[in-house]
Amino acid sequence: MVKVTLENVTKIFGKVVAVNNLNLEVRDGEFVALLGPSGCGKTTTLLMVAGIYKPTKGKIYFDEHDVTNLPPKDRNIGMVFQSYALYPHMTVYQNIAFPLRLKKVPKNEIDRKVREIAKLLRIDNLLNRKPAQLSGGQQQRVALGRALAKEPDVLLLDEPLSNLDAKLRVLMRAELKRLQKELGITTIYVTHDQVEAMSMADRIAVMNAGKLQQYAKPEALYNKPANIFVAGFIGNPPMNFIEGSVYAKNGEYFFDNGEFKIKLEKELGEIIASKTTEVIMGFRPEHVKISLTNVPNSVEGVVYVVEPLGRDIVVNVKVGSIVVKILASPDLNLESGQKIWLMFDQRKLHFFNKISGTSLLV
């Protein structure tokens, strides 16, 4: 069980900067997710931790040891690839045993370990099959078994669930989380699915275009996103954004987007106005209440489309010339064209610098 530290890690391929000055520390036994859209550099980062790629700049440490130049085989890591990468010419047993054979573990010891892991992952009845004869879910567990058999210090997973069907994915999420807690291995998990990251990780590193956007616990990312990218990436349905300005008039603070105005609470207004006037306001669909009557400090809108989801409904509301999504209870019988008023919970409003995108509240 080790601590993994990335120090000023940069990776350039030709002219493309895949990873830009990344600083990250994964604590011993922690489950960290690298989250971001495709091309953000998360897989490249993972491969550098694995030792398959060498950083162009910067260093990687396992505990205090500088492993930057160490080949994968000396790093004692286990890795599960998106495509599982099982050796097609070997049986399940041989696949899992392979890392142990390379470590020159005695034969009976190998046998014991392989069967133990197979039992844990419930694939002990598949030991004599070849990968081509297995389903996706089974292959995935074999890949996991192969990664875990050698009792690695670090476990790396590259979108291991993305090739599974939705139901299996949800099941495996819980299994993986439980397994990791039980074994206590330092784990780095790459995914583009924010639900996956939020439900499994202790901390999430959100990346975009090679740069680290924010590295925090799931709750912190949800409640206190550091910039627009993180705010818009986390949460489903995603956060609504409205451009506008914040100013003071007669001692009161307002947010004005040209079509409607909201009066802001004094403290909130003060903080924002002290930094800038041009802002982007963000609010999550679940943090807005719908009122059927006009109440003070609410914003008028027209129901555009209602999407029933069973447990909730997503109401698309046209406010001025913008459409925002609001999460509401299905008990509200709304119809297209109906006039409604939106009430904002000011404690849950987010404001971002219009130019830089950084949060003005954090």
Added chain:
Amino acid sequence: MKSSKTIKYSRTKALLWTIAKYLVVIIIAVVPLIPIWTMILWLFMQSFSSKVIMGILPSGLTLNNWRFLWSSLKMGLKEYPNIWPITFNTLALALGVSGLVVFVSVLGGYALSRMEFKGRTPLMEFIIALHAFPSIILLIALFVILNKLGLYGKGFMTLVGIMLIKAGLEIPMATWIIKGFFDAIPWDIEWAALVDGCSRWRAWRSVILPQVLPGIGAISIFSFLSGWSEFILVFTYVKNEAYYTLPVLIYHMIGEYKFIDWGLLSALGLFFTIPTLIFFSTSQKLLLRIYVGGIKR
């Protein structure tokens, strides 16, 4: 308005065009094949008959033409060396070429496909360029090299020298083919092997190599047949009859115009062609792919 007369007319026109089309096909593609088919037919028929009527109809089925298999090889006034040592020479050459080509190109092909090193692009371009270069004009220089290495006129060692040269001539093509097979292996299998604890060498041996077995099969067959059929190197460099290979033997026998025994020659020819026939009938798809993919001339 289209009258029925017009439609009938188009139908006749279409029929005429179809007939013309098939006529063209027959003239261009089928008629020229007649000599080829005839020759092949003759090879089989003549080898098992004492006489052939009209060139290809057998008369008097016999195995006498195959007597060289169990007795000495005599045609006309000349006695040729026994068939079995000659066959052995040919086999040795073919196996040697095949083994060497496989060994060398598997290593080189992998490096070209999956390793980083300075000069990788120029080297690949060079190897492709070698495909176009006609090696056959280097015979004189190769003769000098053979002498310099002390392998000329040294009986079996000369054949060994020829094997080295022939293998060297086949290697660019074989390397290119096997490289294609390596290219097709997904990267993450190799990564997985590295993560599991393999050095690059071990990964290559235990994980990558098993994936290219079809490719290895293909180039080993291909180079075996190449060595088996090799004529000009042996003809030019081997003077001692005892170290002839089958093609050279057949060549010398064709030259005996006055005493040519077609029955014997056709049987000998068919005997020689057996490996080619076997390999082609058992692995035609694979080999045709190579002939189509890797063109030398």
Added chain:
Amino acid sequence: MASKNEVYSYGHEKAKISRRILPWLFLAPMLTMIFLSWIAPVILTVYLGFTDLSIKNFLAFIRDFFTPEVHITINNFRKIFLGEDPYISEVLKITVLYVVSVLSINAFYALFLSISIAYFIKNEILSMFLRVSWLIPRIMPGIIYALLWNWFIDPDYGLLNRMLMMVGVPESMLPSSWLLDKPFSQLLMIIVNGYVGASFGMIVYTAAIKSIPPDLINAALVDGASDFQVAKNIIIPLLKWPMLFVISWQTLSLLASYEYILMIWGSGGGGGYAGIAKAAGVMVWSLYSYSKAFSEYAYGYASAISLVLVVVGIVLIYIYFKIFGFKKLMAPSRIEV
């Protein structure tokens, strides 16, 4: 058991060294063989072309490459280019005849051949059968091909003359010896090589034809085109680049080829080297070099003749690459270990 620290630092050094050296270990055998069979001979050919190496000083040369018995001279090239060798112009004429004739078969006849087989014929099995048949001369071991032709042209036992007479060719027009009587011997030379070469063009063109989007052809058929018109207006224009490729590749290939000619004409009169090629008028450039070297032991002169071809070859290959480019057959290595 090494401590973890030792493993980490030892691993570094090993990794650095092996990463640099390993590719070269894999490449070494291949590079050695290529040097032996390609590079060294080319260099040597260049050198020998400027010497007077012959049977007289050969042994001395082998003992010591720098022996004074071998003289550097440009006489060889004077013989070639200044006509001091009277036979050279004849060789040149025969070579041009050979290359142009066989090229028209390999590049042009093959075009019509492949359209017939790959387009006019819709039945896959028939098409396959014909394609394989045309491949046979190429796949067959060369000496067997030579043997079969030797039989075929035999005036007494072979079928060529008989078949020609069956289609109405008068006996008086047929040669007594296809091997020796010009121009029949030259015609034979062209045909023998043509059969082998046609399959090259056939393969290239067939692949190109198969890659034409079927909708293009269907649109033309709907527009009212016959198969001939489709061939003329759609298929042939699309085959321009493959044709250029076949012409280029085959030109070099034909200039340097002589194996089949040697196998058939070399085996006359006592099994000598290129025995009756001269008399039969089939002495192409590359065969001339071979015969000068191995029948007359004029190694230096023969090398010069070869060298002309080597130079032509390198120039042509360079041009091909410029025209056709080095297609992106390369992906960068994805392991930096």
